[in-house]
Amino acid sequence: MNKDNGRVFNFSAGPSMLPLEVMEDVAKELTNYMGCGQSVMEMSHRSKEFVAITEEAEKNLRELMNIPDNYKVLFLQGGGTLQFSMVPMNLLKKSKKADYIVTGTWAKKAAAEAKKFGDIKIVASSEDTTFSYIPKVNKEDFREDADYVHITFNNTIYGTHYGYIPDTGDIPLVADMSSCILSEEIDVTKFGLIYAGAQKNIAPAGVTIVIIKEDLIGFAPVDIPTYLDYKVHAENDSMYNTPPCFTIYVAGEVFKHILKNGGIPPLNKLDIEKAGKLYQFIDNSKLYKCPVQEDSRSLMNVVFVTGDAELDKKFIAEAKAAGLVNLGGHRSIGGMRASIYNAMPAEGVDALINFMKKFEEENAK
Numbered sequence: 001m002n003k004d005n006g007r008v009f010n011f012s013a014g015p016s017m018l019p020l021e022v023m024e025d026v027a028k029e030l031t032n033y034m035g036c037g038q039s040v041m042e043m044s045h046r047s048k049e050f051v052a053i054t055e056e057a058e059k060n061l062r063e064l065m066n067i068p069d070n071y072k073v074l075f076l077q078g079g080g081t082l083q084f085s086m087v088p089m090n091l092l093k094k095s096k097k098a099d100y101i102v103t104g105t106w107a108k109k110a111a112a113e114a115k116k117f118g119d120i121k122i123v124a125s126s127e128d129t130t131f132s133y134i135p136k137v138n139k140e141d142f143r144e145d146a147d148y149v150h151i152t153f154n155n156t157i158y159g160t161h162y163g164y165i166p167d168t169g170d171i172p173l174v175a176d177m178s179s180c181i182l183s184e185e186i187d188v189t190k191f192g193l194i195y196a197g198a199q200k201n202i203a204p205a206g207v208t209i210v211i212i213k214e215d216l217i218g219f220a221p222v223d224i225p226t227y228l229d230y231k232v233h234a235e236n237d238s239m240y241n242t243p244p245c246f247t248i249y250v251a252g253e254v255f256k257h258i259l260k261n262g263g264i265p266p267l268n269k270l271d272i273e274k275a276g277k278l279y280q281f282i283d284n285s286k287l288y289k290c291p292v293q294e295d296s297r298s299l300m301n302v303v304f305v306t307g308d309a310e311l312d313k314k315f316i317a318e319a320k321a322a323g324l325v326n327l328g329g330h331r332s333i334g335g336m337r338a339s340i341y342n343a344m345p346a347e348g349v350d351a352l353i354n355f356m357k358k359f360e361e362e363n364a365k
């Protein structure tokens with residue numbers, strides 16, 4: 001618990017903590033945005049105020065991620081989940097083949113959804129070790145005529161992350177970056193399409209960011225639902241229908257906040273320090289174990305176990321009582337998971353490590 005503001009340290013995998021400063025600023029203008037007499041929640045999405053909010057959010061995201069002009073930035077709805085379908089519906093344009101690397105539950109779901117639309121090949125998978133690592137792949141592993149390759153850059157449930165960007169040659173690379181966007185500098189030009197739900201590093205749930213290279217737009221079959229065609233959103237500046245206005249506004253405030261504080265590099269430095277401390281503590285401890293191979297560990301989601309399911313439950317309950325909440329692993333795998341996204345302060349990780357030390361002493365066999 002943070003004594004200054006009465007807030008707990010929330011280790012939820014998403015929705016998750018947002019920068020306090022941003023939420024306080026949002027609260028200040030919640031009922032009257034910049035003197036216009038209305039809340040952003042009440043505003044027409046066609047109003048000049050809201051159009052300015054969206055344009056600024058896009059401009060700032062472009063600056064933060066260094067997104068080239070030949071990429072469109074779209075603010076959509078439907079979460080990462082809808083992208084599992086929109087990607088194949090729009091990108092299976094020639095051979096109708098796509099290659100997927102399966103590194104966890106979300107990657108598996110993405111591949112399963114794509115199978116409804118084309119010839120999908122799982123070219124690599126780490127399921128043999130319960131997704132404890134990121135497989136190494138190279139250009140020769142992909143089908144030459146594949147329309148795209150899909151990866152899940154950070155695996156929220158299993159706590160793994162790509163330490164490299166797979167070389168797919170001329171085949172467009174599509175990445176689900178829902179749980180790591182804005183945590184590290186990435187070269188957008190290496191990707192054909194990047195998507196991310198907002199509810200981890202960006203904003204409350206409700207908006208999904210899609211960054212797509214222009215030459216991949218315009219190939220969707222005519223008979224798909226209008227909303228599912230990227231071209232429709234690109235041509236309408238994400239205003240084809242009513243967008244998730246308030247979430248886009250908060251996302252824009254988060255982008256401004258990050259820019260004001262020096263952009264992604266200082267955040268990444270802090271993320272490396274936070275995760276580094278936690279992994280080091282786990283690796284040196286007798287009680288806790290991280291099942292993830294060292295070169296595949298995520299900076300955002302730190303997974304660990306005691307090896308005793310009852311003790312794990314006790315840990316989660318006692319941590320909660322100490323103001324360290326949402327430390328349970330995903331319901332599919334159990335154990336513990338500390339999601340330490342950009343907005344988790346270093347003090348939160350320190351408080352967790354102190355709690356883990358105390359719990360270990362009290363529960364030594």
Ligand SMILES: Cc1ncc(COP(=O)(O)O)c(C=O)c1O
Nearest residue numbers: 079080081106156176178179197
């Ligand atoms: C990596 C990843 N992809 C996709 C999803 C699904 O996202 P949504 O719930 O926004 O549809 C999640 C959810 O946590 C995720 O972590």
